[in-house]
Amino acid sequence: MGLDFSIVPSFAGPLLLGALWTVLLTVVSAVLSFLGGIALAVIALYGPWAIRLPARFIAWLFMGTPLLLQLFLIYFGLVQIGIDLPAFVAGVIGLGLHYAVYNSELIQTAILAVDRGQMEAARTLGLSRPQALVRVVVPQAVRAVVPPIGNNMIALLKDSALVSVIGVAELTLAAQLAIGRTYRAFEFYAAAAVLYYVINLGMEAVLRRIERRIRLSR
Amino acid sequence: MDTDLILKVTPFFLQAAVITVELSVLTVLIGLACGALGAAARLSRHAALRFLGAAYVSVIRGTPALIQLFLLYFGGPQIGIQLDAFSAGVIGLGINIGAYMTETMRGAIVAVDHGQAEAARTLGLSRAQAFRKVVLPQALRLMIRPLGVNINAQIKATALVSAISVIELTYTAQRYIGSTYKPFEMFLLAGVLYLAIITVTGKVIAALDRRVRLP
Amino acid sequence: MTQTPFVEIRHAQKSYGTLEVLRDVNLTVNRGEIVAIIGPSGSGKSTLLRAINDLDPLSAGEVLLEGVQVNKTLPPRAYEAHINEMRQHIGMVFQHFNLFPHLTVRQNVTMAPKLLKRLGEAEANRLAEEQLAHVGMLERIDYYPSQLSGGQKQRVAIARALAMKPKLMLFDEATSALDPELVEEVNQVMKRLAEEHMTMIIVTHEMDFAASVCDRVIFMDGGVVVEEGPPSVVFRTPTQERTRNFLRKYLEGAK
Secondary structure (H helix, E strand, O other): OOOOHHHHHHHHHHHHHHHHHHHHHHHHHHHHHHHHHHHHHHHHHHOOHHHHHHHHHHHHHHHOOOHHHHHHHHHHHHHHOOOOOOHHHHHHHHHHHHHHHHHHHHHHHHHHHOOHHHHHHHHHOOOOHHHHHHHHHHHHHHHHOHHHHHHHHHHHHHHHHHHHHHOOOOHHHHHHHHHHHHOOHHHHHHHHHHHHHHHHHHHHHHHHHHHHHHHHOO | OOHHHHHHHHHHHHHHHHHHHHHHHHHHHHHHHHHHHHHHHHOOOOHHHHHHHHHHHHHHHHOOHHHHHHHHHHHHHHHOOOOOHHHHHHHHHHHHHHHHHHHHHHHHHHHOOHHHHHHHHHOOOOHHHHHHHHHHHHHHHHHHHHHHHHHHHHHHHHHHHHHHOOOOHHHHHHHHHHHHOOHHHHHHHHHHHHHHHHHHHHHHHHHHHHHHOOO | OOOOOOEEEEEEEEEEOOEEEEEEEEEEEOOOOEEEEEOOOOOOHHHHHHHHOOOOOOOEEEEEEOOEEOOOOOOHHHHHHHHHHHHOOEEEEOOOOOOOOOOOHHHHHHHHHHHHOOOOHHHHHHHHHHHHHHOOOHHHOOOOHHHOOHHHHHHHHHHHHHOOOOOEEEEEOOOOOOOHHHHHHHHHHHHHHHHOOOEEEEEOOOHHHHHHHOOEEEEEEOOEEEEEEOHHHHHHOOOOHHHHHHHHHHHHHHO
């Protein structure tokens, strides 16, 4: 069976819809991973030890195991404890948590790198420690880590393909469904690859703009 | 926690972990080869080679590894590439990590101070001699740690081949989750094994880095 | 019959885009002569020095060493062989030393002779010991560069260049990156070389050193040679306004 790309356009609708879901999945997971990353970083650095130690342990566990395995755990584990989530939500939680851990590592390093003088200056103005953290230290740290977090978000986009295995109807699954009907694996995976590449380019452009704007406010 | 079950399935997980180690070693070796070729192309004096190197990095890093794997394994036969799942996994993921390693290696090479090559050239060394004797030995030292990061990621990325039914650690965990309905136990078991592989690899890389570090 | 000059630079011209760094510079250096090139930063003095061994190729003009053109226009492969041969005769010392950090002091000195002159291990070691003794660095022969002070690094860098038995030595602000108390040990080594009649072209900011060691001083500004002559003349009775201004500023800075 040779190659015949002429069949691809007739599946343009489902593929584009899949691509749209991929974008949505990526954006929602990225936001979750960003906010979760900040929360995890603050907990890991400043939380009481009873929270800090388990948080660090879970972070270590998440960074040492494959995302795919974590997705299975979340999808099937939640079912086991009686929470039956739609696949999309399970996918968002899995991707979001996984990358929150990675983002948290970056943010922790950045928080520690923010000049101690900044904290002291805020405290002498009369701000409480949490206030100084939220108002002064974290905003600076977050600005400093935007580029590497951006790289994580690009990686998240590509890892979003993995949630096809728990049945999220995104781009990879859309390609698989088309292949199931046509038996043209090469054509549709290539088409999916092109769409991912385009989304990737778009995302890089958006990140560059964000980085430029952040640089102005530093 | 169902310890009886864990003890019962542990041998199967250990067998699967061996496959994961094999996959890791082979993909990293292919990745290093692709990375070296890619970096050489990216830094070549010939514009065509530079373009090829850049295209390799951009396309591979711009698309999901899972899609690349599916394209090779399921789409390969249509263009005359017939591979069993294990080989497709090793080759596909090797080419994938190779693109990341290309950038790691290139980064280390360009990070060596330009004055080093210049000093070698003023002594009369040819471009190739200056690279081999002066730039490369320094770049190799610089790339050990970042390559370690690539390798760490690659060990976890071997889980992807479970999607083309290679019976490695994640595939095994998934199967037992399905049959036992004990996701936490199975996750923990597989997780411990992944962490063991990653920790040992990390220690080896750190030792290597210490070994070659300059005073 | 006229004698061939040792080093000759003819109509040297260099520009980066619209920026002209060198404009028609002509310079002749005789065998055994020690020439200092001085001038404000951006005057083109380092560019001129780096053009002599074609590290920064000229846009136009010629550089000749004993009548042989250094910056010949040749096909890439032939040029590579030619320039590598020429550079073996032209030693160079950099502001930032550029010692090879992954090699010991000994290996820094022996690498090029072993590689390019096919010296054996024993012979190369003897050469290294001889050259390092010459710059007073023999006792540090098996140290790594990171274990040396700046002055020591620069002395090793000089030994490394001398080990190729060059006919000409180029010094590109060899003491500019050194702490003040380390300058003298490098100057001593350069003085000794001068006494041995090594031909040297020295780009420097140190007027005292230029005055006491060099046979001739070249003052450059804006990509041209403004004034040249013996140090006694250039430093004491400069004829050009730009030279006077530069020296006045230098003296004010030195105070």
